[in-house]
Amino acid sequence: MITRIRPTTHDDLPEVMEIYAIARDFMCSTGNASQWTDGYPSVAFIKEEIDAGHSFVCENQEGELIGTFCFIIGDDPTYEKIYEGEWLNNDLYGTVHRIASSGKEKGIAEACFRWCFSQCNNIRVDTHRDNRVMQRILKKLGFTYCGIIYVSNGTERLAYQRTDMLSEIE
Numbered sequence: 001m002i003t004r005i006r007p008t009t010h011d012d013l014p015e016v017m018e019i020y021a022i023a024r025d026f027m028c029s030t031g032n033a034s035q036w037t038d039g040y041p042s043v044a045f046i047k048e049e050i051d052a053g054h055s056f057v058c059e060n061q062e063g064e065l066i067g068t069f070c071f072i073i074g075d076d077p078t079y080e081k082i083y084e085g086e087w088l089n090n091d092l093y094g095t096v097h098r099i100a101s102s103g104k105e106k107g108i109a110e111a112c113f114r115w116c117f118s119q120c121n122n123i124r125v126d127t128h129r130d131n132r133v134m135q136r137i138l139k140k141l142g143f144t145y146c147g148i149i150y151v152s153n154g155t156e157r158l159a160y161q162r163t164d165m166l167s168e169i170e
Contacts, residue, residue: 001060001061001107002058002059002066002067002105002107002108002111003059003060003061004058004059005056005057005058005059005111005112005115006056006057006059007050007053007055007056007057008046008049008050008055008056008057009050010047010050012057012065013043013046013047013050015057015065016046016055016057016065016068017043017046018102019065019066019068019100019101019102020036020041020068020098020100022100022101022102022103023036023100023101024036026103026133027131027133030132030133031130031132035127035128035130035131041098049070054070054071054072055068055069055070056068056069056070056071056112056115058108058111060104060105064104065102066101066102066104066105066108067099067100067101067102067108067109067111067112068098068099068100069096069098069099069100069112069116070095070096070097070098071094071095071096071097071112071116071119072094072095072097073092073093073094073095073119073120074092074093076095076124078126078149078150078151078152078157079095079124079126079149079159081149081150082146082147082148082149082159083147083148083149083150085145085146085147085148085159086146086147087124087146087147087159087161088144088146088161088162088163089122089161089163091122091163092120092122093122093123093124094116094119094120094122094123094124095123095124096112096113096116096123096124097125099112099134109134110137110140110141113137113141117162121163121164122161122162122163123143123161123162123163124146124159124160124161125138125143125159125160125161126149126151126157126158126159126160127157127158127160128155128157128158129156129157129158135158138160141162142162143161143162144160144161144162145158145159145160146159146161147159
């Protein structure tokens with residue numbers, strides 16, 4: 001069980017990269033072999049996110065790192081254009097990227113989203129069409145499918161948004 005979510009430090013980097021490696025293997029085993037390829041995310045990329053204050057880790061009761069994710073409040077350039085749909089609103093929003101779990105405990109993604117909603121009550125997220133696991137999680141958590149966006153490498157992502165989850169948390 002997650003007992004603490006905190007900003008990632010550079011000392012956490014080896015464990016964070018191991019969690020991403022585990023997540024890549026899991027995604028491949030569940031039919032999503034093309035979302036995080038070629039060692040994505042790289043060490044350099046995660047270092048940048050740590051320095052920007054956008055990378056977070058999840059700890060269990062023993063203080064072990066069991067998950068990681070990126071959370072940014074403010075405009076995300078990849079969300080400027082949405083196709084085959086529209087966003088629920090244009091209010092200030094938080095974006096969740098790269099949720100990954102060590103696989104040692106269940107409920108990591110849900111805990112990450114709940115924490116993000118405690119920071120900003122308007123969340124956008126995207127996922128690969130082959131990432132059926134994340135699509136099920138987003139549906140379970142009440143996210144609305146909004147359309148298609150394209151990430152910086154030009155690949156398509158399914159875009160989702162949810163507002164007002166705080167009332168369910170409290």
